[in-house]
Amino acid sequence: MSGKSFVEKELSAPSVFKDESKLSPDYVPPSLLHREEELRILARTFRSLAEAPGEASYRLILRGPIGSGKTALAKRFGSDFEAYVRKKKINFKYVHVNCREEGSFYGVLKNIIRRNFERGFPSRGYSSQELLSIFIEILDKNNLHVLLALDELEALIRKEGGDPLFSLTRLYEGRPPGSPQRLSLICIFREPECEEAFKLLDASTLSTLGHNTVKLEGYTSGQLKEILEYRVHEAFQENAVEPEALELAADLAGETGDARFAIELLWLGGKFADTARSPRLLPEHIRAAQMNIHPSLRREDLKLLSLHEKLLLLAVARALRLSQTAYLPIGDVEKEYSAVCEEYREKPRAHTQTWKYVKTLGMSGMMSTKISGKGQRGKTTLLGLYVSSERLEEELRRMLESKKHG
Numbered sequence: 001m002s003g004k005s006f007v008e009k010e011l012s013a014p015s016v017f018k019d020e021s022k023l024s025p026d027y028v029p030p031s032l033l034h035r036e037e038e039l040r041i042l043a044r045t046f047r048s049l050a051e052a053p054g055e056a057s058y059r060l061i062l063r064g065p066i067g068s069g070k071t072a073l074a075k076r077f078g079s080d081f082e083a084y085v086r087k088k089k090i091n092f093k094y095v096h097v098n099c100r101e102e103g104s105f106y107g108v109l110k111n112i113i114r115r116n117f118e119r120g121f122p123s124r125g126y127s128s129q130e131l132l133s134i135f136i137e138i139l140d141k142n143n144l145h146v147l148l149a150l151d152e153l154e155a156l157i158r159k160e161g162g163d164p165l166f167s168l169t170r171l172y173e174g175r176p177p178g179s180p181q182r183l184s185l186i187c188i189f190r191e192p193e194c195e196e197a198f199k200l201l202d203a204s205t206l207s208t209l210g211h212n213t214v215k216l217e218g219y220t221s222g223q224l225k226e227i228l229e230y231r232v233h234e235a236f237q238e239n240a241v242e243p244e245a246l247e248l249a250a251d252l253a254g255e256t257g258d259a260r261f262a263i264e265l266l267w268l269g270g271k272f273a274d275t276a277r278s279p280r281l282l283p284e285h286i287r288a289a290q291m292n293i294h295p296s297l298r299r300e301d302l303k304l305l306s307l308h309e310k311l312l313l314l315a316v317a318r319a320l321r322l323s324q325t326a327y328l329p330i331g332d333v334e335k336e337y338s339a340v341c342e343e344y345r346e347k348p349r350a351h352t353q354t355w356k357y358v359k360t361l362g363m364s365g366m367m368s369t370k371i372s373g374k375g376q377r378g379k380t381t382l383l384g385l386y387v388s389s390e391r392l393e394e395e396l397r398r399m400l401e402s403k404k405h406g
Contacts (some may be wrong), residue, residue, distance in 0.1 A: 015237070016273045016281050022235035023267040025260060026111040028075045032202045033230060035073050036224045038214050042077045045185065045212050046147065050085045053092070053145045057172065059209050063189040064216030067258025070188050071096075073216070074149045078186075080358030081147065091144045100155035100304055104128075105164035108156065109135060112148070132167055149186040153198035158363060162201040169208035185209075193363040218257015225250035225257055228266055236270065241281045245269060248286045265289045300365060300394060308341075308349055310396055313359045314369060316383055317393040327370070327382035330358065344400060358383065368394070 004012070021027060025309060032039065045060050064070050078094030085092040095116055102108045109131035114121045115139050126134070139146060148168075150156070156164055163186070172181050187209060189197060198206065219227065228250055232241045249269065253262030268283075268289035273281040305313065315337035319328050339346040349357070358381070361367040368384040385392065 001354060013274070013277065014279065016240040016270050016279070017235060018237050018240075019235055020267070020270075022231060023263055023270075025263075028072050028079070029234065031230070032069065032072060032076050033227050034219065035069055035216075035253070036215065039072055039077055040075075041212075041214050042186075043081070046081060047186055049145065049147065050081070050088060050090070050092075053085075053090050054182060057169075057181040058184040058211040058212075059169070059187065060185070060214065061187050061209055061259075062214045062216070063191055063194050065191040065218055065257065067253075067256065067260040068191075068216040068218050069259055070190075070216060071151055073214075074151070074186050074188060078147060078149060085145075091142065092146070093144060094147050094149070098147045098151045099158075100152040103158075103159075104302075105156060105160055105167075106131065108150070110325065128164070129167065132171075135173060138180070139254065140180075145180075145182045147184045147186065149188060149386075150178075151188045152190055153187050154189050154193045154363070157197040157200050158193075158360065162205045165201065165209075166205050169205060195338065196363050219254070219259050219262075220257065221250050221254030224253050224257075224259060224262045228262055231263060231266065235266075236281070240273075241266075241270075242283065245281050245283045245286050248283045252286070252290055253286075261293070264293055268292060299395065301366070302399060305361075305364075307346070309351075309357050309361060310400060311340050311344060311346060312337050312354065313361055313366065314393060314400070315397040316385060317389040317396065320385060321389040321393060327368075327384040329372070330381045330383055333383050 022029070042060065046058055048056065049058055062070050062074060075096055078096060082092055082094040093116065094114055097108050097112055099108055099110070102111055109128055110121070110123060110126075113131065113135055116125075138144070153165075162393040168183070168185060171183060172179060225247060228246050232246060246266070247267040249262050252265060253259070265286055268279050269285040272285040272288045276285070278285070302310070302313075312333075316328070316333055319333055319336040320326075323332075334348075334351065337354065338348045348354075358367070358369060362369045366385065370382050370384075372380045372382050
C-alpha cells in the first residue's frame with residue numbers, strides 16, 4: 001500500500017509562514033522602525049572614520065533594556081556603514097561579538113581572529129594580551145580598519161573587571177606618532193546591569209569611552225504593532241495573520257517594551273496555528289504562545305549560567321514555590337541550596353562564593369535582591385524572582401537532569 005508517510009504529510013501540510021527565518025533573533029531587517037534618530041547619531045559619531053580612516057579611534061556606548069533593539073541597531077548600522085566605506089576604496093570591516101556567549105576576553109579575541117581573519121588560528125597557546133597584539137598586527141599587515149561592537153559587555157566586565165576595556169582603549173598609547181589607529185568601538189550594555197558594570201570601571205577607563213552615548217527606551221505598544229506588521233509582511237503568507245492577533249501580541253509585549261518578546265510571540269503563535277491546521281494565526285494562538293514563554297525567562301540566558309549558578313537559582317525557585325512568599329532571607333535559600341547540591345551530588349560553595357553568585361544572578365535580571373525592613377530582626381538580604389518560580393524550576397530541572405544523564 002503506497003502513500004505518504006506521516007512525516008511527509010506533516011512536512012507537506014500548508015503553513016501560515018512564508019519565510020520563518022524573518023522571525024529569527026539573529027535576523028536584522030533592512031529597515032529598523034522607530035530607530036532612525038539613533039542611526040543618525042551613529043552615523044555622525046563614526047563619520048570621520050569613513051572620511052579620514054586611521055587618524056583617530058572613535059567610541060560609542062549603546063545601552064538599553066532587553067528587546068529595545070540594541071543588537072539589531074548596531075548590526076544594521078555596521079553592515080550599512082561597511083558597505084558605504086568600502087565604496088570609498090577603504091579596507092574596512094564591521095565585527096560584532098557577544099561577550100556573554102564568548103565568556104572571557106580571551107574567548108572574544110580568539111573568535112574575532114578565527115571567524116573573521118584566520119580560520120585555522122590555534123585555539124590555545126596565547127594569553128589574551130598576546131592575542132590582542134596579534135589582532136592589531138593583522139590589521140596593520142592588511143591595512144585594515146575595524147569597527148568592533150562588543151555586545152553584552154557588562155558580562156565581560158562583571159567577570160574580568162575593567163582590564164579588557166582598559167587594554168582596548170589604550171591600544172595606541174606608546175606607539176610612534178602618526179601610527180594609524182585602526183580600531184574603533186561600539187560598547188553595548190544591557191539595562192539595568194550596565195550601572196553595576198560602570199562601577200567596576202575606573203574613572204580613566206570611563207573617560208576614554210568619551211561622552212557619546214545612545215540610550216534606547218523600550219518600545220510602546222503602538223510601535224511594537226508597526227514592527228510586527230513589518231515582520232508579518234516578511235514572514236507570513238498573505239492574510240495569514242488576523243489583525244486582532246497581531247494587536248494582542250503588541251499589547252502583551254508592550255508591558256515591557258520588548259520587541260524580541262513580541263516577535264517570539266508571533267513566531268510561536270504561528271507554530272500553534274500550523275499545529276492546529278489553522279489557515280490563519282488567531283488571537284487564541286497568541287494566548288497559547290504567551291503561556292509558553294516569559295519575557296524575562298530565556299532558555300539561552302539560563303544555558304550560559306555556571307553549574308552552581310543554576311543550582312542556586314533552582315534553590316531560590318524551589319524555596320519560593322514552597323513558601324508561597326515574595327522574598328526569602330538568604331540564609332533560608334542557602335539551606336535549600338545545600339539540599340539541591342546534595343541532590344545533584346555537588347559540594348556546596350562557601351558563603352562568600354554564594355554571595356558572588358547572588359550578585360551575578362541579580363545583574364542577569366532573573367533574581368531580585370533587597371535588604372529586609374521593618375518587622376524582621378536585624379538586617380538581612382532578601383531574595384526574590386522576576387520570573388515564575390514554577391516555570392524556572394521546571395526549566396532548570398530539565399537542564400540539570402539532561403546534563404546528569406548526558
